[in-house]
Amino acid sequence: MIEFLKRLFGQSGSSATAKERLRLVLMTDHLELAPEMIETMKRELVDVISRYVEVDRDRIDVTFERQDRTLAMLANIPILSVNRPNGSATHEGPPQAEQPPAKPPVRKRRRRKKVAAAAAAAPVPAR
Amino acid sequence: MSDTERAQRVEVESKGSVVEGQKAKGGRAIVITSGKGGVGKTTTTANLGTALANRGASVVLVDADVGLRNLDIVLGLENRVRHHLLDVLEDRVPVEDALVADKRTERLSLLAAAQAREKDEVETVKMQALVSNLRERFDYVLIDSPAGIELGFKNAVAGADEAIVVCTPEVAAVRDVDRVVGLLGNRFRPQLVINRLRPHLVKKGKMLSVDDVNGILRLPLLGVIADEPEIIVTTNRGEPLALQAATPTGAAYHAIAARVAGEDVPAPMPAAAKDSLFERLGSLLGGKRR
Numbered sequence: 001m002i003e004f005l006k007r008l009f010g011q012s013g014s015s016a017t018a019k020e021r022l023r024l025v026l027m028t029d030h031l032e033l034a035p036e037m038i039e040t041m042k043r044e045l046v047d048v049i050s051r052y053v054e055v056d057r058d059r060i061d062v063t064f065e066r067q068d069r070t071l072a073m074l075a076n077i078p079i080l081s082v083n084r085p086n087g088s089a090t091h092e093g094p095p096q097a098e099q100p101p102a103k104p105p106v107r108k109r110r111r112r113k114k115v116a117a118a119a120a121a122a123p124v125p126a127r
Numbered sequence: 128m129s130d131t132e133r134a135q136r137v138e139v140e141s142k143g144s145v146v147e148g149q150k151a152k153g154g155r156a157i158v159i160t161s162g163k164g165g166v167g168k169t170t171t172t173a174n175l176g177t178a179l180a181n182r183g184a185s186v187v188l189v190d191a192d193v194g195l196r197n198l199d200i201v202l203g204l205e206n207r208v209r210h211h212l213l214d215v216l217e218d219r220v221p222v223e224d225a226l227v228a229d230k231r232t233e234r235l236s237l238l239a240a241a242q243a244r245e246k247d248e249v250e251t252v253k254m255q256a257l258v259s260n261l262r263e264r265f266d267y268v269l270i271d272s273p274a275g276i277e278l279g280f281k282n283a284v285a286g287a288d289e290a291i292v293v294c295t296p297e298v299a300a301v302r303d304v305d306r307v308v309g310l311l312g313n314r315f316r317p318q319l320v321i322n323r324l325r326p327h328l329v330k331k332g333k334m335l336s337v338d339d340v341n342g343i344l345r346l347p348l349l350g351v352i353a354d355e356p357e358i359i360v361t362t363n364r365g366e367p368l369a370l371q372a373a374t375p376t377g378a379a380y381h382a383i384a385a386r387v388a389g390e391d392v393p394a395p396m397p398a399a400a401k402d403s404l405f406e407r408l409g410s411l412l413g414g415k416r417r
Contacts (some may be wrong), residue, residue, distance in 0.1 A: 013332030019339050022298045024307055024342060033309065 020069065029070045037051055038062065045075065054080040134397040152261030154185075158268050158287035158315070162303030164274030166295045167322040168354070170362065171269040173201040175291075178233035178384030182267040187226065189258070190240035191283035192273040193249055196205040197319070199239045202229060203365025213241040217251045222260060231370060238264070249282045255334060258286025276310055290315035291349065291387075295323040296335035304344060323354040326399035336398065350383040352376060353397035 024127065042062050049055055055079040063074050145167045159172045162216070172188055195213060198207045208227035222238070228345070229235035238261075240416050261268045272283035286391035289313050294304040321337055328334035338349055352358075355376050361368045369380040379395035386392060 015332050015335050015339065018298050021341075022301055022335070022343060025298065025302055028300065029306065050328070115365050 024066060024069075024071055026066065026068065031071075042075075046077065049077060053082045056080050131221065134357065140288075151160060151223050154261070154264075154266040154268060155289060156258050156262050156287045157289045157291055158191075158284050159291045159293060160272035160283065160311075161274065161300070161308055162276060162307040163295075163300045166293050166300050168274075168293050169197045169201050169271055171291070171293050171320055171352075172269050172320060173198060173367040174369040174380040175384055175387065176235055176267070176269050177229075177367045178372075178380045179267050179269075179387065180229070180232045181369070181381070182233050182388060183234070183373070185234045185264075186216075186237075186267045186389070187236045187238060187265045188267065189238045189261070191249075191254075191270050191279065192231050193240050193279060193282075194242065195273065196240040196242040196247050198271050199227070199237060200365060200391065202237060202367065203231075204237055207366070208237075208239040209210060211239045211241040213244050213248060213321045214273055216249060216257060222257065222321045231366065248384050249279075251282050251285045254282045255286045266274065267334065273363045276307060279305075284311065284315070287315065290317040291320055291338075292344075293320050293322050294340060294344065296325075296329070296337075296340055298335075301335070301343060302359055303342055308344065308346065317346055318348050319344060320388075321351045324351050324397060325354050326397050328372045348394045349386050350379055350395040351397055352379055352383075367410065374410075 059078045061076040065072050065074055159168050161168050176188045188198055198206050204227050205409055209229045210220045212219045215222045215225045228252050258268055270287055273279040291346040294302050295302050297371045311317055321340055325334055329336045341348055358368055368377050371377040372381050382392050382395040
């Protein structure tokens, strides 16, 4: 009832929708205009992941996808092998592998990362 | 390219470089652009030019929208145009013969666009040379850019060293301005005019606000112009609203002109009219601003 009255008195905020659409569309635009930034990010991302698992660098696929209210980065990174977790003290990362190392070597894993905040904060070179 | 053409081009380029050296002495060349069409570039150019000339500056307005001549209509000068931009660029008439003196505002002149030609017929170097030439004669050269980001836009921008971007509070317009600002880069130090704002709709959360728009664009704000019926009326008559300095919108154009001239006056900001009884009742029900 209140919703109906609000609508009657014209208080549905379509500007909020406009603002949200604008924010998303600009993030997509800025990504499209900065292919070299994406390449750098992809490289650095893979460098980090490679510390834990061996990945197939030639078959990495990173895409961006508009989801309901966010922009999502979808990275498809084929894994060739998983480092066996060793208990040595020098091991810095905690690669508590979710899957046993005996699994077949090539296995696609999908990582999802929300970059909404990062993309908004990071200066985009094209601007 | 024929030999004569090549000779002409070399001549223009050498002229251009001579003029370049004197740039510091001349007036300011400002391109008015937006990316998207229909946001009010031409209206802004006409009104800003009128207001600047009223302040005592000499101003020339260059309609760079080749093929779609509009600025003469907004100024009410359509019957006085004898020659156009391409006549000058193609050396058929000297620039002083193509300039049309405004009939209402002293110190204001127009260089009209060609109507029956195409945008890509303009040579960028010639446009640069022309703007350099005009800068020596006028305090302000305001270049009304065509919509888009193709050659017409590039030619309009070529001779300018500052930019004013016009944006309406709409998703598409903001997106296009964002793109244009990216293309312009830092060299033009783009400043923003937000046009066609309806304060009432903003208040009700039905239109992007000034903060929404400039929260994204983050440009120096010259001012905000409200969407007023009087703009349509004055455009119908061919009289820029800046001639009526007493009206809120006329005053806003004068404030923008003052800011362009470097005066430290506040950016004009249209205020919403008082709410009607119905709207106040609506506010009482909650959900006022979204």
